[in-house]
Amino acid sequence: MADSQIENAIFLGIDTGGTYTDAVLWSEARGVIAKAKALTTRHDLSVGISGAVERIVEEARVDPGHIRLVSMSTTLATNALVEGQGGRIALVMVGFSPADLEKADLGSALGSDPVVFLPGGHDVYGRPQPFDVSALQEALLRLKDEVTGFAVCAYFAVRNPEHEIAVRDLVRAQTGLPVTCSHELSAKLNGPRRALTTVLNARLIAMIDRLVAATEGFLDRRGIHAPLMVVRGDGALVSAAFARHRPIETILSGPAASLVGARHMTGLDNAIVSDIGGTTTDVAVLDNGRPRLDPNGATVGGFRTMVEAVAMRTFGLGGDSEVSLDDNAMAPRIMLGPRRLVPLSLLAANHGATVIDHLARQVKTANPGRLDGRFVLRTGVPEQMASGLSKGEAELYVRITGEPQPLDRLLNSVSQTATINRLVARGLVHLSGFTPSDACHVLHLQNNWNGEAARYGAILYARRKDGAGRPLCDTPEEISRRTYDALIRRSSEVVLETVFAEDGLDGPDMVASPLTQRALSGEGGIAGIKLDIDRPLIGLGASAPVYYPAVGTMLGAPSIVPVDTDVANALGAVVGQVRVSVEAYISQPVEGIFRVAAGEAVKDFQEEELAIAFAEETLQGQVRSFALEAGTDEAQVTIARNISAATVEDQRKFIEAVLVATATGRPRIAH
Known part of the structure; x- marks a missing residue:
């Protein structure tokens, strides 16, 4: 498609928040064409979506058939995990013992959902242990009518996933139900946490499926025949079909979209982004044009997952926060929230x-x-x-x-x-x-x-x-x-709490210290205290223009409130890019053998260079296929190598290598 056609193509962005559903029409040539809000309808999200979309289509007088792409960010997965909702699933653990349920809060996440333990799994080099599925075959007769899906986690599946694949194929053949394998979601070690992430993903599949089906149904009835994309928790876009199988990756979708929107509206690569709503304030950091991600995986509903998502801190502070008094003081201090x-x-x-x-x-x-x-x-x-x-x-x-x-x-x-x-x-x-x-x-x-x-x-x-x-x-x-x-002061404190924590300090303690409090108050003494933040502050949210200029003044930082700050999430949903990654691991199980584990491909070589070449070629094919599934036809691929070696008696000794292939590209749009 010609560049001019892409520039003039109209995109529809949707954000389903806890209170409001926002919609925005946007094109590269014209920017924001129209925007609207409607109350979020929890019992059927498509009602709120249709309300907001109908308003902007009417306001902009746009033919719905001219919309070339629809993209949405959603709090559905986050809210479901926080509120303990989701389908009943069965977990199949291969090579683990019941004691492993006590790790990573796995037992707590499972609750009363059934577990089947099977012998098998692999060692750190991908070598198999004796494998037997007879217990599963027997259990499937009963489970197929009791659960909505299955989660499968095998010991060291990230080094060799063959046992997970065998279980997946058996379950699908005998039940026809959705199956999530742990190696599909993460290449990281720590089996119980991989199992936890897989359980939560399997539990969300039916819920995200209903949202996508309802949205696609509304779009079809409205004559909008365009690809539907969903924002992931790291800010990247993926196709709705991709999100249906990996809904866990949409946790923190809304906050991630707001960061993408903030960068698009301001052009800033490095900034602090603070999004104030009625109930909460979310604060995060933009670094080199991308949201900082939580290195330990996103925590939602008290569970630490292996999902890459924005490092967002949420505080119970907003325009609708309860105003209360510190009754113990002679001159009571005004306190806000969290209710x-x-x-x-x-x-x-x-x-x-x-x-x-x-x-x-x-x-x-x-x-x-x-x-x-x-x-x-x-x-x-x-x-x-x-x-x-x-x-x-x-x-x-x-x-x-x-x-x-x-x-x-x-x-x-x-x-x-x-x-x-x-x-x-x-x-x-x-x-x-x-x-x-x-x-x-x-x-x-x-x-x-x-x-x-x-x-x-x-x-x-x-x-x-x-x-x-x-x-x-x-x-x-x-x-x-x-x-x-009081709101300006508390907003300044939550921004500082976030930046102190991002610098590796104890955020709450640092903010509570007399020196920080003196700096915020502007109180002078023999020693004057001044705070310095190395990047500007971007204020998002409908009420941001009311508060954030004053917050920036208190912090001594430039404060920017973009024109379309009230629909930053919906805008972020539509201006993002598709980005997917796959990983290969090369180990040396015995001297002179280099074993490549790249997804479902496991192969041995006698030379390090041949192993690396095979890994890169395999990753190229895998990540391009992945990118097509995720919704882009024009992926640019980069491969990062991290090779660990040691020198012993002047001889180089290979230890291990990790290769990561990343594909990025613009989402596919309707012709």
Whole structure:
């Protein structure tokens, strides 16, 4: 396809976040053509996707048939692992013992899912142990109707995967169910962690399959006949078909997409990227144009996987964070998060006069109450989600409706606030109260919701008493400024915590130190303290323009907030590149024999040069095939060699070699 056709081709980027689904139309020639948001629909993500896509297609007046590529980032895999969701699977372990389940949290991840142990596996040089599948053949008669898929992990399969392949072929032939082999996901040693990663992948396959099928179905109905790509956790794009088999690689897809979007919008190769949402702030580092990856593998839901993903740190801090007080101090300090509240300004925007009337009533009372400015309403989850409530919880839950109710009228005693908190933790009800978003409405830094409700909320919060019994602040503007300043200060701290940790220091301890706190406060003494960050700060998120210029000033770093910062994830999803890697390992099981293990190819040579040449040729073929499957027709391949050798009595002795082939290219687009 001619370069001019590619430049003018229209791409559709989608990001399904926890709260909003974002969509963006983009072309190389015109940049961002249109963008839109819709509420994410957890029960059926395609509903939220269609809502956002319909809006931008209508706004841009684009013929859906002219869209040449669709790419999406998704929190589905991350959320599923955090919430312990996924299909029931069976794990087949070859050459391991039951004691290995105690390692790498493998037993915890498995829960009550079945395991089959088989004799077999290989040694570090890829030499086989006696192998027997009779126990599996017997178990398959029962398991095929009890599980949604299988995970297979064999001892030293990364040195020789033949036993995993034999198990995979047997299971597929007898059950027809999806099978994930550990050697397909990682070339690293540590069998139990490879098994853990394989289990989580197998558990997610059905879930990602439903998302891809629902998205493809919507696109087809809308007349969008273009390849569908998915963002991986390292920021690269892969085809939807590729992601269907390796869904574990999409964990941290959303944060990775935001980093790709940040680089595209700013052109910066080295930066700190901080993405602030309503609930959380995600901070990561761009190095030489690529996100820094977690060298130990991504940790999600408490499980350390072998998946390469962005080194992202997440903090419970956002525009909708709960504002609370440090009650132990004479001059209470304002604290934010980690819990999210529905801002009063948003509540009033959605529910009208009821909210305003109750806030006005509370403002007119002579004495402030602890429950002033607080409302509760149901989240709208299905009734069966409320099973297992205690008597007190069930009685209170029945009285809560889909319309907001003030806590001072709903609760019979202050002790019932603990009951409300338990219902919030179960995801059954939302709490609403004063937040930084409300403070920004009072200060005229935001005006997207209801400013009157925000002001009432600030008046009620300012009336709270300090340790000496005096009101906290005299005006709503004063409490709002203190809240805003608290968010700027805490945002600066989380950025510093991340960069200290990336430098190998203890991030939280360093930030808490008196020297760092003095530097942030700008307090002078005989010794003046100044912080210096070696790269600019990029602020992402819809509210980033409100906060991040001030954060940059506090940190003494240039602060950049791109024009399309509110859809950075969706943009990152569509401007990325396909990138895949494969690895070969050369060992010397006996003097004079060089054994190459490259994926499913294992071969011996008598000369080191011949072994390396075979490894490189094999990797070239494998990575090009892999790149085609991942969605690019124009892959550029590079091969990195890492050869370990020692000199003994002036003689060079080969120890081992690792070769990594990487293919990168633009995603395939519709003609």
